[in-house]
Amino acid sequence: MIWLIPVLFVLILLGTPIAFALGSVTILGIVLSDADLLINVPRQIFGGVNNFTLVAVPLFILAGELMTQGGISKRLINFSKTLVGPLPGGLAMVVILASMFFSALTGTAIAAAAAIGGMMIPAMDKEGYDKRFSASIVATSSTIGPIIPPSIVLILYGVIASVSIGDLFIAGVLPGILMGLGLMIYSYFVGKKEGYRASDRRATFKEIIVGAKDAVLALVMPIIIIGGIVSGIFTATESGVIAVVYAIVIGMFVYKEITIKDFWPILLQTAKTTATIIFLIGAASLFIWFLSFNSIPNQLLNMLGPVADNPILLLLLINVILLIAGTFIDTISAVSIFTPLFLPLALAAGIDPIHFGIILSVNLTIGMVTPPLGVCLFVTSSIAKITVPKMFKYLFPQVGVLILVLILVTYVPELILFPVELFVD
Numbered sequence: 001m002i003w004l005i006p007v008l009f010v011l012i013l014l015g016t017p018i019a020f021a022l023g024s025v026t027i028l029g030i031v032l033s034d035a036d037l038l039i040n041v042p043r044q045i046f047g048g049v050n051n052f053t054l055v056a057v058p059l060f061i062l063a064g065e066l067m068t069q070g071g072i073s074k075r076l077i078n079f080s081k082t083l084v085g086p087l088p089g090g091l092a093m094v095v096i097l098a099s100m101f102f103s104a105l106t107g108t109a110i111a112a113a114a115a116i117g118g119m120m121i122p123a124m125d126k127e128g129y130d131k132r133f134s135a136s137i138v139a140t141s142s143t144i145g146p147i148i149p150p151s152i153v154l155i156l157y158g159v160i161a162s163v164s165i166g167d168l169f170i171a172g173v174l175p176g177i178l179m180g181l182g183l184m185i186y187s188y189f190v191g192k193k194e195g196y197r198a199s200d201r202r203a204t205f206k207e208i209i210v211g212a213k214d215a216v217l218a219l220v221m222p223i224i225i226i227g228g229i230v231s232g233i234f235t236a237t238e239s240g241v242i243a244v245v246y247a248i249v250i251g252m253f254v255y256k257e258i259t260i261k262d263f264w265p266i267l268l269q270t271a272k273t274t275a276t277i278i279f280l281i282g283a284a285s286l287f288i289w290f291l292s293f294n295s296i297p298n299q300l301l302n303m304l305g306p307v308a309d310n311p312i313l314l315l316l317l318i319n320v321i322l323l324i325a326g327t328f329i330d331t332i333s334a335v336s337i338f339t340p341l342f343l344p345l346a347l348a349a350g351i352d353p354i355h356f357g358i359i360l361s362v363n364l365t366i367g368m369v370t371p372p373l374g375v376c377l378f379v380t381s382s383i384a385k386i387t388v389p390k391m392f393k394y395l396f397p398q399v400g401v402l403i404l405v406l407i408l409v410t411y412v413p414e415l416i417l418f419p420v421e422l423f424v425d
Contacts, residue, residue, distance in 0.1 A: 013328070027041065054278070060152060067251070096183045100141075142380075156281070280333060291341070292340075296341075354416060362409055
């Protein structure tokens, strides 16, 4: 039955929606092997979505929509300008820092690319920045979104892999920071080389305090979420409720940029996104059951031979496959497909499931900015009004920075596991 894996990717390349591709391949395999097993199809689909942890998905999506509409991105950008604006390539650093802050609120790359790019690409254009550089740095910095918690990608991986969402959230903080720092160092040297002028003057201490005061209500939310999960006050799912309530309070009553009439489109968009993800999870659950029932991961182990016994070579192979797959499969779908395929291989090689989850997530988010189908590239190129190929001059070095971080995350597991052990123990 292992031959069904290539069939799955053929369907995806032909444009079949991922959930339908997963379901179709699984049902085809059942019919060809034992049609009596079809009775398990509705049971496995329902069992996959009948999970309390998944309640966090619509909650964090809703919180992200509220945060996006609530004027928070503007305040985060203004605060970032006071911190790094005067440096060479300062506005590019503002983009990266704002994306890191924004990531800790919404957990999505596309939202960060649209919200930050819509404000910063025109501003960078006025200051003489090359549009190719501006569009590419907004796109690559947005990939931090699914890594720094809260993260829909990490929640989905945690559900599929049956590992702690809280541990994954803690493990995602440092890799997200490293991605941001790497891009900021790159932007600094590009700023010096290209002569991108800094702000006219450095912000005074008073201005920094004022900017922090304006943004503090937004910045404190991730601290509440992570702190509450680590301390055991509430679960990752319950933190989603807190995030929604917090977003409503500051959006409606503090910043006053959300009104009652804004709720319907926000709730509608949340429902559409959630329905897509839940349908995908149901199909993925059926696919996972079929893989396990037919011992397909064991067949993959046997095919890989000595590579499967060597963690270094195995992770290298998995990274290459995921980097390629991430170019044409969206992140949520890719997590649903590759977690059941590769996690058993990783566990057999002695790789910690938390460590592997971060490797998987970083890998697939890089795919959001790699041609030909990097979705964030199309978001920023449309804002900058340039074609994607024109971004390649600056895009490829930025992707190189992200891959360097990926190598660190892959082969220095202490970066992932030490914070988890520190806070959990």
